[in-house]
Each structure stands twice: as structure tokens, then as C-alpha cells.
Amino acid sequence: MSFHPILDRRLLFVSGKGGVGKTVATAAIALYAFRRRKRVLVVELSPYGRLRELLGGPEPGPEPAEIQPHLELVRIEPRRALEDFLQGILPIRALRQRLLQSHSFSILTAAAPGIEEFLTLAKIVDLEAIRFGLRRRPRYDLIVVDAPATGHSLPLLSTARTLMEMMPIGPIGKTADEVNRVLSDARRTAAVIVTIPEEMAVNETIEIVSGLSRSGAVAIGPLIANAVWPDRFTADETRWLMASALDASDPLIAAGRYHVERRRRAEEQMARMRAELRAEPVEFPFVVNATLDRPHLRRLVAALDHAYPSVVMSPP
Amino acid sequence: MNRIEALLQQKKILLCLGGGGVGKTTISASLALAAALRGRKVALLTIDPAKRLKDALGMPELASEPTRVAIDRLGAAPGGELVASMLDAKRTFDQLVARFAPSLEAAQRILHNRLYQYVSGALAGSQEYMALEKLYEIATADTYDLLIIDTPPTHHALDFLDAPRRMIDLLGSQALSFLQRPSLALFGVGSRIAQAALEAILRALERFTGMKLLAEVADFIGGFEGMVDGFQSRADAVRRLLRDAQTAAVLVTSAEPLTVEETIAFYRELDRAGLCVGAVVMNRTVPEALLGRMRRRANPIPSELRRKLREARHELELLADRDRRMAANLRAAAYGLPIAMVPAFARDVASLESLREIAELFTPGIGRRGKVVSLSR
Numbered sequence: 001m002s003f004h005p006i007l008d009r010r011l012l013f014v015s016g017k018g019g020v021g022k023t024v025a026t027a028a029i030a031l032y033a034f035r036r037r038k039r040v041l042v043v044e045l046s047p048y049g050r051l052r053e054l055l056g057g058p059e060p061g062p063e064p065a066e067i068q069p070h071l072e073l074v075r076i077e078p079r080r081a082l083e084d085f086l087q088g089i090l091p092i093r094a095l096r097q098r099l100l101q102s103h104s105f106s107i108l109t110a111a112a113p114g115i116e117e118f119l120t121l122a123k124i125v126d127l128e129a130i131r132f133g134l135r136r137r138p139r140y141d142l143i144v145v146d147a148p149a150t151g152h153s154l155p156l157l158s159t160a161r162t163l164m165e166m167m168p169i170g171p172i173g174k175t176a177d178e179v180n181r182v183l184s185d186a187r188r189t190a191a192v193i194v195t196i197p198e199e200m201a202v203n204e205t206i207e208i209v210s211g212l213s214r215s216g217a218v219a220i221g222p223l224i225a226n227a228v229w230p231d232r233f234t235a236d237e238t239r240w241l242m243a244s245a246l247d248a249s250d251p252l253i254a255a256g257r258y259h260v261e262r263r264r265r266a267e268e269q270m271a272r273m274r275a276e277l278r279a280e281p282v283e284f285p286f287v288v289n290a291t292l293d294r295p296h297l298r299r300l301v302a303a304l305d306h307a308y309p310s311v312v313m314s315p316p
Numbered sequence: 317m318n319r320i321e322a323l324l325q326q327k328k329i330l331l332c333l334g335g336g337g338v339g340k341t342t343i344s345a346s347l348a349l350a351a352a353l354r355g356r357k358v359a360l361l362t363i364d365p366a367k368r369l370k371d372a373l374g375m376p377e378l379a380s381e382p383t384r385v386a387i388d389r390l391g392a393a394p395g396g397e398l399v400a401s402m403l404d405a406k407r408t409f410d411q412l413v414a415r416f417a418p419s420l421e422a423a424q425r426i427l428h429n430r431l432y433q434y435v436s437g438a439l440a441g442s443q444e445y446m447a448l449e450k451l452y453e454i455a456t457a458d459t460y461d462l463l464i465i466d467t468p469p470t471h472h473a474l475d476f477l478d479a480p481r482r483m484i485d486l487l488g489s490q491a492l493s494f495l496q497r498p499s500l501a502l503f504g505v506g507s508r509i510a511q512a513a514l515e516a517i518l519r520a521l522e523r524f525t526g527m528k529l530l531a532e533v534a535d536f537i538g539g540f541e542g543m544v545d546g547f548q549s550r551a552d553a554v555r556r557l558l559r560d561a562q563t564a565a566v567l568v569t570s571a572e573p574l575t576v577e578e579t580i581a582f583y584r585e586l587d588r589a590g591l592c593v594g595a596v597v598m599n600r601t602v603p604e605a606l607l608g609r610m611r612r613r614a615n616p617i618p619s620e621l622r623r624k625l626r627e628a629r630h631e632l633e634l635l636a637d638r639d640r641r642m643a644a645n646l647r648a649a650a651y652g653l654p655i656a657m658v659p660a661f662a663r664d665v666a667s668l669e670s671l672r673e674i675a676e677l678f679t680p681g682i683g684r685r686g687k688v689v690s691l692s693r
Contacts, residue, residue: 018336018469019575200366201337232628237621251608252617255629258606262660288634 005222006308007036009190010138011128011182012221013157015147016194017204021226021284025194026146027054028284028300030071035301036310038141039070043124047077051146054297064127072140074127081119121157122175125182147191157183157191157218183218190221195281197225197269206276222307225270225281229262282307319654320678323594324351327564329455329463329557330594333476333586334568335578336469339599341365342665342674343568343658344466345373348398349668350675351462352385355393359460360400361450363443363468368666373400380404390672399460405446409436412449416546417539426539431532435486443468444479452554473585477558480551487540487547564594569646571601571635576642580649595654596646602636603659 006012006029014026023044030042041064044051052060057067060075067073086096130139147157183189191212195205209220233241233256241256248254273281284300323330324347332344341362348360359382365375375383385398410427417423426432436442444467451465470476557563565586569579579596586593610629617625643655658674665671 020337196337198337199368203366232624233621237618237624240618240621249608251606251610252622252625252629254606254608255632256621256625258603258632259628288631288638 003187004308004310005190006033006304007038007142007310009142009188009221010140011124011143011145011189012192013145013147013190013218014192014194015208016224017196017201020194020196020201022194023050023146024054024297024300025192025224025226025284026144027051027297028304029192030055030142030144031297031301032304032308033142033144034071037070039139040072041127041140041143042071042073043127043143043145044073044075045078045120045146045148047075049075049146054294076120076123078116078120081123082116085115085119118176118179121179121183125179128182157212157215180217184216186219190219192221192224194224194226195273196227197229197266199269202269202272205273209277209279220277220279223273223277223279223281224284225266225273226284227286228270228283229259229266229286231263232259318678318680320347320595320656321350321354323564323566324354324356324462324679326562327462327594328562329451329465329560329564331451331558331563331565332464332466332568333473333565333582334467334469335575338568338570338575340469340568341466342369342671343566343597343599344464345369345400346671346674347566347678348400348462348464349385349387349390349671350678351464352387352396352398353390353392353672353675354679355396356461357395357397357459358399358462358464359454360398361403361447361454361463361465362400363403363447363466365402365466370402372665372667372671375400375402380407385668387668390668403443403447403450405443406437408446408450409442412446412547412550413543416543418542422539422542425535426543429532429536429539431536432539435483441475441479441482444470444476445483447476448480448554448558449550452550452557455557473582474589477586477589477591480554484544484547484551487544559590561592564592566594567596569596569598571598571639571642573638573642576645580646583646583650583653593650593653595656596650597656597658598639598643598646599658600660601639601657602632604636605659606632607636 012029014022014029016022016025026042026044030040034040042051042055044060049060051073052058055067055071055073057071057073058065060073062074062076062080064072064074083096124143124145127140128138128143131137132139193205193209195201205223209223212218212220238260241253241260246253248257270281270283273279282303284303287296287299330344330347332340332347334340341364344362345360345365348358352358360373362369365373370377373383373385380402382399382401385400387396387398413426413432414423417426447465447467451463454460454463467476567579567582567586569575583593583596639657643657646655647653656677658677661670661673665674
């Protein structure tokens with residue numbers, strides 16, 4: 001039996017350059033798995049997260065809340081993770097607050113890179129470890145994390161390994177070891193990188209994917225190209241359209257040629273990704289007036305169905 | 317003369333501001349080219365140009381040194397000149413330290429401090445701070461008629477404008493001195509509990525990072541003590557420069573509804589902060605030339621293809637509708653602000669010629685082909 005890059009994993013971190021559609025991609029992956037009878041937990045890390053707009057359900061908080069049976073949403077705020085950690089050391093609330101607000105503390109956390117990230121990761125790994133029943137089944141089959149933009153994700157995903165190398169023993173070292181074991185297990189955990197087929201975005205994608213592969217911190221899962229101009233015309237039609245004999249002032253011809261050019265540009269960038277990363281990106285179609293709404297989301301889930309066809313076990 | 321042309325002719329500094337992925341770098345490069353072709357001596361400071369844009373401008377791979385762009389063959393007016401450079405935030409910061417440090421040893425001590433290395437390299441805001449520092453440096457050298465600066469993508473305009481103040485707050489001994497005498501900062505009076513609590517935290521952090529935090533912090537504070545005044549007066553000068561009558565901001569946006577929302581918020585923030593916003597550039601709109609009136613049977617088109625083409629055409633109309641709606645939203649929010657629509661080119665902007673095509677939209681009549689400017693007042 002072959003390995004399914006989404007359904008056979010337990011933990012997916014969805015990341016990419018800012019503004020490329022990480023959140024919709026997270027929601028689409030969660031729904032794709034949910035429709036195949038997986039128990040799915042969606043994790044957002046930003047206090048301004050918009051997953052609820054896409055998935056519905058109650059306002060997300062620090063405890064997983066049910067959107068519908070077998071689909072849950074939780075919001076883990078890195079700052080709060082740090083506060084919880086400090087609570088262990090500094091039990092007086094007023095002192096803790098004062099410390100968290102002070103400038104010097106932000107400089108210290110900047111200088112001690114990875115504290116917030118590491119504590120956040122540890123929380124996610126805790127959620128992955130929850131078991132229930134006599135047979136100790138995992139509470140969640142799949143956890144999908146709407147991770148921060150790539151600039152911040154690489155550190156996020158590498159912290160555990162860095163920490164472990166720095167402190168092989170002691171309580172933090174032990175947790176780091178555990179987190180790292182979950183993260184570096186390619187059959188369990190992967191990063192899903194979302195991009196748009198434009199030069200700058202693809203450059204950054206190639207950079208992050210190579211960076212992650214080099215660090216070995218986490219496996220690379222599905223690659224998603226969002227907002228790809230659709231492939232409308234057959235090869236014959238394209239040849240016909242681009243033939244110079246046509247009257248280009250005809251608005252229909254002009255529109256057609258414009259579409260062909262845009263599609264070609266998208267394909268060039270997709271080809272670069274294929275060549276440099278040796279992976280086939282999943283194409284999410286460009287949608288006119290794309291808004292963060294459910295009809296849009298359904299089209300993206302359909303794109304995943306198309307890329308990873310497997311039996312749909314429950315009705316949509 | 318349209319209003320963008322007026323900005324390019326009359327201002328000394330133009331700041332291009334906007335969120336990520338809107339094409340800010342390309343737009344600032346074409347604004348710079350437009351002014352240079354009109355005969356001004358222009359410096360362009362970019363943050364992180366795409367390789368193709370760098371190639372188009374003739375910039376080498378790591379180009380923090382100014383590169384003269386070969387615009388002669390584009391038919392520049394006499395005196396026109398364009399020099400492009402890329403911001404190297406870390407290096408600029410190092411130079412700033414070297415300038416304000418009381419001695420060579422003091423500078424070396426700071427430059428090698430680990431906290432400083434995080435602050436100057438990785439800490440959020442250092443790139444913004446250094447962009448403004450570089451702006452000040454070039455502007456006061458007074459070698460150029462016009463300085464156009466591309467900025468790092470930000471969600472809030474003030475993140476950018478306030479970067480110097482926030483960074484200096486961090487560098488200032490004020491904020492950090494509490495680490496040396498925590499009890500004072502926490503309670504205002506000596507407290508053994510506070511002292512013990514803080515030490516516990518620092519110990520935890522030291523375990524975490526494997527570095528001698530207390531020692532590094534003391535070094536850092538000591539190093540910056542004599543320099544903060546220099547940094548501070550510099551930041552004040554930058555502040556005045558940004559609010560000068562000869563400085564204006566150009567907001568760059570796409571026609572995506574969320575981005576336009578962000579741009580409107582940007583505009584309001586800048587307005588409140590006392591900065592002149594000169595224009596909005598809406599990038600990657602549907603080219604008007606594509607939306608000519610439909611005619612009957614201009615070409616004999618196979619029927620299946622005709623159906624697809626109608627669909628393609630319909631989609632472009634929807635997009636053009638969106639462009640117009642979003643431009644109207646901007647106009648309503650920023651009354652009287654000129655909005656320039658720059659069409660999406662089917663291909664990437666990868667040559668000086670294609671940059672000039674955009675430049676021509678801002679200043680019609682430069683170069684060979686005059687283009688229609690869709691400039692709404």
C-alpha cells in the first residue's frame with residue numbers, strides 16, 4: 001500500500017510567504033481529510049486568525065472546540081504559551097505581567113530565539129499525543145496547523161533540534177527531544193508549503209524548501225500553488241489563437257491571448273518549482289473576486305480531491 | 317502635467333509604501349525611471365528586488381553599492397541619471413555603530429556582542445530602521461535631485477515610521493537597566509522577591525540559550541550608553557525629514573479587496589502622523605485595451621473556442637469591475653488623492669523597456685510611444 005502524503009500523516013504545518021493563501025489552504029486540507037472520515041484538529045497560532053470564518057464553529061480559544069463532530073479548532077497564542085511557561089517559574093501574576101510587558105524582556109526573548117516557538121510546538125505535540133479508550137487510539141487522526149509566514153516558520157520548525165543539540169540533558173532537553181522525534185518523523189509529520197506562481201514567491205518557496213530539507217527538521221509534504229491562472233484552451237486552440245493572422249483588435253482574441261500569456265507565466269513558475277524541488281505542486285485555481293468564503297473553499301477541496309484521489313467516504 | 321508627474325518633478329523624497337506582494341519594488345523602480353528620463357538625477361534604494369528586476373537595472377547579485385543604470389539608450393532628457401542600490405540593513409547598522417561609538421574598541425565590543433547581532437540582524441524593525449537611516453544618509457549627502465525609496469512590506473504604516481523610536485527604546489539603557497537592578501524597575505523600591513524571581517527567569521533563559529545572558533546584557537548596555545544620544549538626535553532628524561514639505565509617500569496596492577482595505581487604513585495612519593501622501597498606485601489592474609467593445613464576427617472563430625473566449629472575456633470584465641469598485645473605495649476614503657492604475661502585464665517585468673512602459677503611464681510622452689494614462693482625480 002502506498003503512502004498518502006496527507007491522510008497517512010498525523011501532523012501538517014501549512015506555511016508560505018505572507019498573503020499567498022495559507023489559511024484557505026489549511027482549511028481545505030482539513031476538510032479534505034474530514035470528508036474521508038478522519039478526526040481532524042485545526043490549529044491557528046495568530047490572535048487574528050480567520051479560520052473560524054471558513055470553518056464555522058465557536059470563537060476559538062486555548063482548548064480545542066468542536067465545529068462539528070470530528071472537526072475541531074484550537075487557537076494557541078505563542079505569547080500565551082510563554083506566559084504559561086513563566087507561570088511555572090514565577091507564580092506571582094503581577095510580576096509576570098510586568099515582566100512580559102517590559103521592553104527588556106522582548107529583547108531577551110529575541111536574544112533567546114525560539115522560546116515562544118518551542119513552547120508552541122511543545123503544545124502542539126502534546127495534542128498529538130492525546131490518546132483515548134482501551135486501545136489508546138489517538139484523539140486526532142490529523143492535526144493541521146496554520147503556521148506563520150515562512151520567514152518565521154523555518155525557525156519555528158527548527159527550534160526543537162537546535163535546543164536538543166544545545167542541551168542534550170535536563171527537562172528542556174527531554175521535551176526538545178520528544179518534540180524533535182515527532183517533527184522529524186517523516187511518516188508522521190510534514191510541512192505543506194503554499195505559494196503563488198510568481199517569481200518572488202517561488203524564489204522564497206525554493207529557499208524555504210531547500211532550507212528545510214537541509215536542516216532535516218521536518219519532511220516536506222504537499223506543495224500547493226495557489227491562484228493559478230486556469231488552463232482553458234487545448235494545444236490546438238492555443239496555436240490557433242496565437243496565430244499572427246488574426247485581427248488582434250477583436251476583444252475576444254485579445255482576451256484569449258491575455259489568458260494564454262498569463263497561463264504560460266504561471267506554468268513557467270510551476271516548471272521552475274518542479275525542476276528545482278522535484279515535486280509536483282497541487283494547483284489551486286485562480287478565483288475572480290476570491291474571498292475567504294465557503295464556495296471558494298469548496299473549489300480548493302475539489303482541487304485536492306483531484307490531486308489526491310482516494311475514496312470519499314462520507315457525503316460532502 | 318498630471319499629479320504624479322508633479323510629484324516626480326517637485327519632490328525630493330518619495331517613499332513607496334504598501335503590503336507584501338503588491339509589486340512595490342517594480343513600481344518604485346518605474347517611478348525612478350520616469351523621473352530620470354525627465355531629466356532628474358535620481359537615486360533608487362530598493363529592499364529586496366527580484367532577480368529579474370535586478371538584471372533589468374543591471375545590478376549585480378549583492379548590490380549594496382550604488383549601480384548606475386544605463387538609461388541613455390532609452391532617450392533620457394539632458395541631465396537625467398538613475399543610480400540604484402540595495403539596502404544592506406546589517407551593514408548600515410554596523411556603520412551607524414562605528415560612527416557613534418566613542419572609540420574603535422567600544423565599536424568592536426558592540427559589534428561582537430550577541431545581543432547586538434540579534435538586534436541588528438533578526439529583530440523585527442531593524443530593516444525598517446535602517447531603511448530610514450540610509451534614506452537620511454543619501455538625502456543629506458545632497459547628491460541627487462530625487463530619492464525614491466522602496467520599503468519593507470508592513471501591515472501598519474506606523475510600524476515603519478516608528479521603527480527608529482522603537483529600536484532606540486530598546487537600545488536605550490533605560491529599558492535594559494532594569495536587568496541590572498530589577499527590583500527598582502519592578503516595584504520602584506528594593507525587593508528581594510523581585511530580585512530572586514528575575515534571577516530565576518534569567519537562569520531559565522540561560523539554560524535555554526546556553527549563553528551568559530547577564531554578562532552579555534551588561535556589555536550591551538555599557539556599549540550603547542554613550543551612543544544613545546547620537547542615535548536619538550539622528551532619529552529626530554529622520555522624523556523631520558519625513559514630514560518635510562518636499563517628502564511624499566506613494567501608496568502601492570493591488571486591487572484585491574483585502575489589500576485595498578489595508579491601503580485605506582495605511583492612508584489614514586499616515587495622514588494622522590502628519591505625512592503627505594502624494595498618490596496611490598493600483599498595480600496589476602486589467603489592461604483597458606483588452607476591454608474594447610465587442611464586435612460581430614471580426615474573426616471566424618470555431619464555436620467551441622468562441623464559447624471559451626466569451627468565458628475568458630467575461631472573467632476579465634468581472635476583474636475590471638472589481639478594479640473600478642476598489643478605485644472608487646480608495647477615492648471615497650482619500651478625497652482628492654490621485655490614483656494611477658497600472659495594468660498587469662502578461663509577462664514579468666524583466667527589462668528596462670518594460671519598466672519604461674510603466675514609467676510612461678506616470679509621465680506620458682517620455683520615450684517613443686505615448687500611452688494613455690488612466691489617472692482619475
